[in-house]
Amino acid sequence: MIQFSTRRFVAAPPERVFALASNFADAPAVVPAIKRVEMLTPGPVRIGTKFRETRVMFKKEATETMEVTAFDPPRSYRLGCTSCGCRYESVFLFSPKDDGTDVELSFTAEPLTFLAKVMSFLMRPMVKSMGKMCAQDLESLALAAERKP
Numbered sequence: 001m002i003q004f005s006t007r008r009f010v011a012a013p014p015e016r017v018f019a020l021a022s023n024f025a026d027a028p029a030v031v032p033a034i035k036r037v038e039m040l041t042p043g044p045v046r047i048g049t050k051f052r053e054t055r056v057m058f059k060k061e062a063t064e065t066m067e068v069t070a071f072d073p074p075r076s077y078r079l080g081c082t083s084c085g086c087r088y089e090s091v092f093l094f095s096p097k098d099d100g101t102d103v104e105l106s107f108t109a110e111p112l113t114f115l116a117k118v119m120s121f122l123m124r125p126m127v128k129s130m131g132k133m134c135a136q137d138l139e140s141l142a143l144a145a146e147r148k149p
Contacts, residue, residue: 004131005106008138012145014094017101018074020145021092024051024066030144031137035061047071057133064088085113103141105134 010017020030022045027034033055040050049068054061070078074094081088086109093104107130111119 001111002109002130003107004134005104006131006135006138007102007104008135008142009097009100009102010142010145011100012142014074014096014101017103017141017145018077018094021094021103021141022071022073022077024049024053027053031055031140033057033133033137033140040065045071058129082112084119085115086111101145103138105138107131107134 023030024037024045025039027037034053035056036052036054038052040052041048043049045068047068047070049071050065052063052065054063056062064081064083066079066081068077069080069089070076070091076091076093078092079090089108089110091104091106093102093106095102095104
């Protein structure tokens with residue numbers, strides 16, 4: 001299993017930060033690594049909402065279908081995805097801190113097949129780079145949330 005987490009303080013209230021982070025349709029305007037998002041579930045974001053996200057990872061575009069598996073505004077949400085023999089989970093926590101928000105992103109990749117287990121072992125050296133990419137996503141979120149409306 002691959003796991004890591006990153007956190008970032010954002011000088012904006014949790015409601016604003018959560019609203020930006022969970023507006024998946026507009027994510028490409030907030031996070032430069034996200035190139036496209038196609039909402040697959042109509043209506044407001046809730047548990048069960050699905051969307052297809054295309055982002056740049058390791059200099060290549062990767063597209064995954066994500067599902068909201070937990071949604072507790074403005075405190076947290078969880079995204080799940082199953083792809084290439086692995087189950088992926090990203091958990092976002094938004095905690096009030098001083099005059100802003102402490103945002104924590106935890107990521108887990110659980111291999112489900114033999115080939116995925118072999119690949120996850122071979123990919124362990126890339127975990128640090130993946131953590132840096134997630135930290136950059138939080139940095140982009142912070143810049144957007146801290147802009148004056």
